[in-house]
Amino acid sequence: MKDEHYEDAVDAESLLSHSTSTDDQQKRIKRNKERRKLPACALSAGLLASHLLTALAAAWAGSHWWRYAGDVDDTCAKWTTHASPVTQEVAVKYSNVAYNGSFFHQTIYRGDASPEVDAAWSALGVDYRAMRIPEEYAEAAGLTKNHVKIRDKYGGGYPANMEGLHHLHCLNLLRKSSWYNFEYYKKMGEGPFKNEEHVVKVHITHCLDIIRQQLMCTADTGVLGQVWWNTEKPTPFVDFNTEHRCKNFDVLRQWAEKHQLPEADGHLPKDYLEPPAGVVYPEIP
Numbered sequence: 001m002k003d004e005h006y007e008d009a010v011d012a013e014s015l016l017s018h019s020t021s022t023d024d025q026q027k028r029i030k031r032n033k034e035r036r037k038l039p040a041c042a043l044s045a046g047l048l049a050s051h052l053l054t055a056l057a058a059a060w061a062g063s064h065w066w067r068y069a070g071d072v073d074d075t076c077a078k079w080t081t082h083a084s085p086v087t088q089e090v091a092v093k094y095s096n097v098a099y100n101g102s103f104f105h106q107t108i109y110r111g112d113a114s115p116e117v118d119a120a121w122s123a124l125g126v127d128y129r130a131m132r133i134p135e136e137y138a139e140a141a142g143l144t145k146n147h148v149k150i151r152d153k154y155g156g157g158y159p160a161n162m163e164g165l166h167h168l169h170c171l172n173l174l175r176k177s178s179w180y181n182f183e184y185y186k187k188m189g190e191g192p193f194k195n196e197e198h199v200v201k202v203h204i205t206h207c208l209d210i211i212r213q214q215l216m217c218t219a220d221t222g223v224l225g226q227v228w229w230n231t232e233k234p235t236p237f238v239d240f241n242t243e244h245r246c247k248n249f250d251v252l253r254q255w256a257e258k259h260q261l262p263e264a265d266g267h268l269p270k271d272y273l274e275p276p277a278g279v280v281y282p283e284i285p
Helices: 002-017 022-080 085-089 115-122 163-176 182-188 197-217 249-258
Strands: 094-098 131-133 158-160 226-229 235-238 243-247
Touching: 022 085, 085 249, 115 163, 163 197, 163 249, 243 249
Parallel strands: none
Antiparallel strands: 094 243, 131 158, 226 235
């Protein structure tokens, strides 16, 4: 306000000193006031344009997020898993799954050795044969000339197992070799238990360490709270019944089942595999 009065006064003084008419004075003062209003109008227009651009950018981002939201599961699967034809051909999806972490209430997978328990574990794919990895997926999947390859006339590609099913195979072997089951499976003498005792031992310890590495690699950062039990004397106990985001395991298992190679028990041609094209190790790695 002070500046406005000062400029008006200066204008008036200048006009008076030149003996300008009163009408000219008023016109000049009005023009000066209008010029001072222009920066404020420009600032308001700039702020309006800025808000409008921000709103448009937010709307664009929102529309694109919803457009690509369906790919989040696929992106997560490929980001956290080694390249594989499974993730190329199967729509990996995540969903909330409540773990059955009961301490005393049994499930079929926890039962004592029996044909029924073995069937339940077998249905998980723990005994699936190797599948065929096509040539075009080999390099990305980490397969090289040092790996066993099928002759082109028999379809080509590389024999390989899905790692997740191998982890379950190992867990199943630890179950079978537990003290309360070991004699049952040793007496049956099937699968790993038909080998000599020292081979059975290294197989079990191999599986133990594979599972250790897998659990450390995919360390679960969820938390286990505690609940109260015993109505007469309330006592804390860990709550293992937690919720998790899980892959659609059955779909992955079905893919591996479908892509199994033919049984190798004397049914494959002798020239089914190509001869070694790379390194041949002096001992089992």
